[in-house]
Amino acid sequence: MSDRYDPHAIERHWQARWEADRLYSVTEDESREKWYALTMFPYPSGDLHTGHWYAMVPSDVAARYRRMRGYNVLFPMGFDAFGLPAENAAIRRGVDPAEWTAANVERMRGQLRLMGAGFDWEREVVTSDPLYYKWTQWWFLQLYRHGLAYRGEAAVNWCPGCQTVLANEQVVDGRCERSDDVVERRFLTQWFFRITAYAEELLRFEGVEWPERVKTMQTNWIGRSEGATLAFPVDVPDVEEPLRVFTTRPDTVYGATFMVMAPEHPLARRVTTPAQHDLVEEYQQAAARATEIERLSTEREKTGVFTGAYAVNPFNGRRIPIWVADYVLVTYGTGAIMAVPAHDQRDFEFARKYGMEIIPVFDHPDVDTSRPLEQAFPRGVRMINSGPFDGVPDDEAFAQVVAFARANRIGEPTVTFRLRDWLISRQRYWGAPIPIIHCAEHGIVPVPDADLPVLLPEHVRFEPTGQSPLTQIEEWVNAPCPIDGRPARRETDTMDTFMCSSWYQMRYVDPHNPERPFSQEKARYWLPVDQYTGGAEHSVMHLLYTRFFWKAARDMGLVDGDEPMKRLYNQGVILGPDGNRMSKSRGNVVAPDEQVERYGSDAFRCQLMFVGPWDQGGPYNPTGMAGIVRWLNRVWSLATDEPDLTDVPAAAETRALRRATHKTIAQVTADMESFSFNTLISRLMEHASAMQRAREAGPVDAAAWDEAVTTMLLLTAPLAPHIAEELWERRGREYSVHTATWPTFDAELARDQEVEIVVQVNGKVRDRLVLPADVGEAEAREAALASERVREWLDGREPRRVVYIPGRLVNVVM
C-alpha cells in the first residue's frame, strides 16, 4: 500500500477485513452494559441516496462512540420491504414484486457497505421475507385474541390513485400522503387495531427523552378533550332514543338554540319529517360526493338543512330544531352537537346565516348581552339565562352543570379523543396477508399459528380494481375452514406496511428465531432501544404505532417496560447544493456512490456531518469537501511523518501540546454526547493545526507526540473509521481501533495556565490583559484599573462601579 493517503485502497481493504473478522457482530453479554442504537431502516427503492447517508452516518458515529465507551452495542440494519412501489413497478413493467424487491435489496446492501458503517449484518431483517412476515401475521393474531384487532364498518379514506384504503395518519390535507391524490370517503368493512384503547396512556411520555416537538405532535394527534355527553330527547313519534351530543361546554347548555347532526348520522333519516325528506336526502348525497378537502375547508361558508324535527333540552324543556350540516363530523364525538351560537364561533356563523336565536348564558364586562352579538365569546364571568344556575361563576359552571346532569341521568362526564382506531386493511398485493379465513358456518376464523405464514401467492395479475389482487387467485382464496375443514375463503386484504415496522426493533434482538418472534431472554437483555434516530416525518405514524405495539406486547407479557424507544433524535433534511430538495428533475442530486468514488467514504461521511447541526439539515456543500479532504490528508501526515523527537516532558512546548490534546478530548467527548458533529470536527481540525505547529517548531517530546497522535486517531475513529484503522495499524497499535477504549482527559493537563481578561469601559472592549489562570478578584480589578487604556478612557474620573466576571472580564462603569 502506498505511503500517500489513498482512500479507495484502504476503504476496500478494511471493509473486507472487518466483515471477515465479524467485527460488528454482537451477542448478549451480561457482564457488559448494553446499548441498542437504531436508525430507521430504509425502503428498498433500489438506490441509496444522500438522505440515507445523512440519516445513518451520524447514527453510526454515535454507535461507534458508545462501543468505544465500553458498551455492548447492538446496531442492526434491514429493509422495510413491503409497499406500493414494488407493486407499481409490477404493474408498469411486468416484473414480479418479490424479484424487484430482492434485486433492490441486493443493490442497496452493496451501497450501504460503501458507507463503512458498523452494522451487524448478521441480524438483517427484510420485512417481505416469509420468515419475517410469518411473525407479522402472528402479531395480528395475538392482537385479535386480545381483542385489539376487529373488523368493522366505518367511513374510511379511499385513495383512488393507490386503489386502497388509508389510515387517518396517511391522509395529509385531504390527500394521500404517498400519491397526493384527493382522498374519497367510503363506507367499508375493514380491519382495525384498537389503538384508542391506549389513547390515554399514549399521552404519557414518562421516562422517554424525546424531542418536545414530537411529543406535542402526538399529543395533538391524539387530541384528548374533557367534556360531557348530554342526552336530548327527540320529539318525533317512534323515535325512543335520545340524541346524544358530546360537548366540552356543558355549562353553556341553556344557550343551546339548535342541534346539528352530521349528514351520515344514523338518526338523521329517522327524525326527518316527510316535508323535509327530499331536502335532507339531497343534502346528504351532496355531502357524500364532496371530497374531504372540500368538507374540511374552514374557509367555506357553512351549509345545512332543517330536518323538520325538534329535540328537547333536558335542562329547561325548551324545544329546539334539529339540523343536518356537514361542519359536524360523524367520526368525532357522537356525530352530533348542541349548538350554542353565543359562545361558539362556528355555531354563531351558522345561526346568523339561518336566522337561529342567539342566547348568551354568561355575562362579560366587554359584552352588552342585551344587544345582538357581533361574534361569539367563549368565556364569561357568571352564568345568566340559565335558570337555577344563574350567578354561578365561570370556573365552577362546568362541574355544577355536569353534577346536575349526572344526578338527573341526562348526561355524564366524558373524555373524547380525536385519535381513531388504526385501519390496517389494504386492498393491495405486496403486503403481509391478513391471516383470517371467512367461513359461512363459523364466521371469522383465525388461521392457526401452526399454519403460518400465509404465503403470498406468486404470479399474480395486478390490474388495480379497487379489490385486492388476491381475490382473483381462486386456488389461493379457497381454503378449508380451520374448524371443520369445509370450503371457506381467505381474507384477501393485506396489512398496512406500518405494521411491519411497528415491531422490527424487537425482531433484531433475535432475528433468526424460527419458534417465536424473539426469545424473552434476548429481549430482556437488549430492549428497549436506547437511541433511535430518524426523520421527523414519522412523528405521528410509525412512532405512534410502534408505541401502541409495544404497550400491547407489554400487556401480553412479551416485553418489559412502557416505552419502546428511550431516546429519540430527529435529524434534519439534507438538501441539494441549491437549497432545494434533491430531485432528478431539478438536477441537483448528489449521488453518494459518486462522492465515495471521488473522495472516499470517510471524506463524504465527514462532509455530511460538517455542513451544520444534524437536526437542522440544509444544503449540501460540495465545494466544502476540499476542507475535509485537506484535514484527512493532514491527519495522515501527522500520523505518518514524525517530527524530530526528544525527551523534554517539562518543557513549556510539551505542556502546551498536551494541553491541546486533553482539551480536545474534553470538547470532542462533549460534542459526541450532544450530537454536535459539526463542531466536533472543527475541534479535531484545530487539534491537527496545533500538532502541525508543534511539529514545525522544532523537536517535540516523544511521549507527548505519541499521546497526541494516538488521541487524534481514537477521536477520529467513529467519524472516519477506515483512515483511523489504517493509521492505527501503521503506528503498530493493536487491532482494532474500533474496539479500543475512548480516551479520557486529565482536567489538570487541560487547564490553561494563563487567561486573557477582557477589560471593558462602559461595556466596550478597551484592553486585554494576560493574567495567571488562578488570578484573584482583587488583583484582576487592580490590573484592569492600572491599564493604560483604561486610564485614558477614565481621564481622571472615578469609576462608578467595577464588575468582575472571574477569568473572563472586568467592566469599568463610569
Place this chain on the structure above:
RNA sequence: GCCGAAGUGGCGGAAUGGCAGACGCGGCGGUCUCAAAAACCGCUGGGGGCAACCUCGUGGGGGUUCGAAUCCCCCCUUCGGCACCA
C-alpha cells in the same frame, strides 16, 4: 387562523447573559516552481483614518441589564406541524 422552530460575513456555520463571526469554503497576498497545480504561511464584516485607533454591525422596532446574537414585548420573513374535533 392556531402551535412550534429559525433569521448572524460573499457562502455553510460558531458563540444561549460577558472579546460577535470558532472551524471550513471562497477571495486576496506570499513561500516553493521555468510555469502551473498541490502543499504551506499571512490577511479577509461595513465605514473612517498614514497609523495608533475610532465607529457601525447578529431580520425590523422597543425594553430589561454594568453588559444582549442570547432574556422580555411588538412586528416582518422563511420553514415545519395542525386546522370546522364541538
